Amino acid sequence: GDSVTQMEGPVTLSEEAFLTINCTYTATGYPSLFWYVQYPGEGLQLLLKATKADDKGSNKGFEATYRKETTSFHLEKGSVQVSDSAVYFCAPMFSGSARQLTFGSGTQLTVLP
């Protein structure tokens, strides 16, 4: 069946380091792909999305590319900041009669000054 696998955390980086959080999925169709972020004490909010193969979503310096051939949607940022400390969730929206987000397990990112 449809599923998502997200890189285990937690991840601790120094400020200005490069970030990659891996996300792969298994799907019978072609899902829309989302990254959500949960800052401390706040609700889930959309970080970026991509809706078809080779699309690149970007926001706040974060990027992720929809790779159909590897069924992946890895999140990257070239230079992280302390303010990026949060929990990041990969969330495909699998095609089907009930279009709904399926969340990965989440990756806790801590950025140290």
Place this chain on the structure above:
Amino acid sequence: EAGVAQSPRYKIIEKRQSVAFWCNPISGHATLYWYQQILGQGPKLLIQFQNNGVVDDSQLPKDRFSAERLKGVDSTLKIQPAKLEDSAVYLCASSQTGRHTEAFFGQGTRLTVV
């Protein structure tokens, strides 16, 4: 634009008691979701509504959980009786109808069952 409103923000109850959560989605959003997020895990879908009809409730523990969406707008999620393992954050989200539309989440209700 007002966001998804949820109440209460926090609730502590004893096991075997009942509890109800309320959600008011973004105006005009036909789709409403309830998710359960256990500490350290990703949110898990409990139930999805399209207007006031249920689209998917396959992961809702129907022996103790129930949900309704009144007139296709507000929704309530009830647990009766609660168990210790129900301790979690209950998230409500809404979205417009459409293939690639994002879901907007409320702040959630943190439930502690003691």
